[in-house]
Amino acid sequence: MANFTPVSAAIGGVLIGLSAVLLMLSTGRIAGTSGIFSGLLNLRGEDKGWRIAFIAGLILAPILAGLIGYGMAQPKLPSNWAVIIAAGLLVGFGTRLGGGCTSGHGICGIARLSPRSIAATIVFMVTAVITVAVTHHVLGG
Amino acid sequence: MWIIAALLCGLIFGAGLLISGMVQPTKVLGFLDIFGAWDPSLAVVMAAALAVSVPGFRLADRNAQPWFAAQYFRPGKSGIDLPLVAGAALFGIGWGLVGLCPGPALESLATLSPGVIVFVVAMAAGMMAHDAWQQSRLTAQRERLLASATDG
Numbered sequence: 257m258a259n260f261t262p263v264s265a266a267i268g269g270v271l272i273g274l275s276a277v278l279l280m281l282s283t284g285r286i287a288g289t290s291g292i293f294s295g296l297l298n299l300r301g302e303d304k305g306w307r308i309a310f311i312a313g314l315i316l317a318p319i320l321a322g323l324i325g326y327g328m329a330q331p332k333l334p335s336n337w338a339v340i341i342a343a344g345l346l347v348g349f350g351t352r353l354g355g356g357c358t359s360g361h362g363i364c365g366i367a368r369l370s371p372r373s374i375a376a377t378i379v380f381m382v383t384a385v386i387t388v389a390v391t392h393h394v395l396g397g
Numbered sequence: 398m399w400i401i402a403a404l405l406c407g408l409i410f411g412a413g414l415l416i417s418g419m420v421q422p423t424k425v426l427g428f429l430d431i432f433g434a435w436d437p438s439l440a441v442v443m444a445a446a447l448a449v450s451v452p453g454f455r456l457a458d459r460n461a462q463p464w465f466a467a468q469y470f471r472p473g474k475s476g477i478d479l480p481l482v483a484g485a486a487l488f489g490i491g492w493g494l495v496g497l498c499p500g501p502a503l504e505s506l507a508t509l510s511p512g513v514i515v516f517v518v519a520m521a522a523g524m525m526a527h528d529a530w531q532q533s534r535l536t537a538q539r540e541r542l543l544a545s546a547t548d549g
Contacts, residue, residue: 259427259436261418268417269445275410276446277453282402284463284470287410289500294524306403311503313407318507320408321415328415331505332423333495333512344502344516346491348523351499354484355472358498359410361485362443365472367450375477380489381429387493388429 276364279310288360289314290351354380399465411504417442420504422496429493 276287283306285292292307318328333340351357354376356365361380365373411420418424419442427436462468492498497505497516505513 259424259434259438261436261438262441265417265438265441266445268413268415268419269442270449271409271413271416272442273413273446273449273453275406275413276450277457278409279403279406280454280457280463280469281460282406282464282466283399284466284468285403286470286472287406289410289498289503290524293499293503293521294528297521297525298528305400309400309403310407310410313404313409314411314414314500314504315407315507316404317408317411317415318420318504321412326415328420328505328508330508330510331421331497331501331513333497333510333516337512337515339494340512340516341519343491343494343497344519345523345526346487346494347498347502347516348491348520348525349527350484350486350488350491350523352484352524352527353480354486354488355474355481357488357500358492359500363446363450364454367447367454368471370472370475372472372474372477372481376481376485379482379485380492383486383489384429384493385431387490388426389432391494392426392430393432 272359272363273367276359276367280364286360286364288356288364290347290357291355291360294348294352350380402465410500413442413446414501414504420501422501424496425492425498425501426496429496 279285279287285306287310292310295307296304321328347357354361356373356376358380361373361376366377414420417438419439424436425439427434428439457469495516497513499520502513502517502520506517
C-alpha cells in the first residue's frame with residue numbers, strides 16, 4: 257500500500273461531499289456528473305444553465321489550481337485509441353441506462369440511503385475490479 | 398444566483414477530485430486493482446464524502462425548499478431493476494478499462510489531453526445512443542399498442 261494517501265483522500269472526500277450537499281441545499285439538484293452532463297446533450301433548450309455552470313466549475317478547478325502553482329498533470333491513458341473509445345461508449349451508455357455514476361449513485365444516492373444507488377455502486381465496483389484484474393493480470397496490460 | 402451556486406459547487410467538487418488525486422486514472426486504477434499494489438485511497442474519499450453528505454442530505458430533507466429554486470429534484474424510482482444493474486455493470490467495465498468516470502473525465506478536459514477529449518466525445522455518443530435506443534423502443538411500443546387497438 258505504498259501509494260495510499262489517506263490525508264489528501266479524506267480532505268478531497270470532504271470537499272466532494274460538501275459540494276453535493278451545497279448543490280442540493282441551494283439548487284435542489286443531485287450532484288451526479290453523468291446526469292448533469294447528459295442533460296446538455298438533448299436539443300430541448302430548458303434547464304441547461306446550472307448544468308453548464310457546474311461543469312464549467314469542474315473544468316475551472318484545475319485551471320485555477322494551476323494559477324496558484326498546483327497544476328494538474330496530464331492524465332495517463334491507454335495508448336490504444338480503440339480502448340479509450342470503447343471505454344467512453346460504455347461509460348456513457350451504462351451511466352444513462354443505470355441512471356448514474358460514481359458521484360450520483362456512489363456519493364449522493366448512498367447518502368440518501370437509496371437501495372438502487374447502493375446496488376448500482378456495488379455492481380459497478382465489482383465489474384470495474386474484474387475488468388482491471390483481467391486487463392492487468394490475465395492479459396498483462 | 399443559483400447559477401453562481403452551481404458554478405461554486407462544480408469548483409468545490411473539482412477541487413475535491415484534484416486534492417484526493419481521483420482526477421488521475423492511475424490513482425483510481427490503483428484502488429480497483431485489488432490483486433496488484435492495492436491503494437485504498439478511493440475508499441477513504443467515499444467514506445469522507447459520505448460523512449459529510451449523509452448528515453447534509455438529512456438537513457436538506459428538513460428544508461421545505463432549496464435556497465435558490467422552487468423545489469427539490471429527487472430521483473423517483475425505488476426498485477432495483479434490470480436496467481439499473483445492466484447499466485451499472487457496463488459503466489464499471491468502461492471505468493475499469495481506463496480509470497475515468499464522468500466527473501474526472503470532464504475535469505480533465507482542462508488539460509486538453511487528446512485522449513480525454515476522445516473519451517468525453519465517446520461518452521457523449523454513448524449517452525445519445527442510449528437515449529435514441531430508448532426513444533425507438535417507446536415509439537415501437539406505441540405503434541404496437543395502436544396496432545392492437547385497431548385490430549380489436
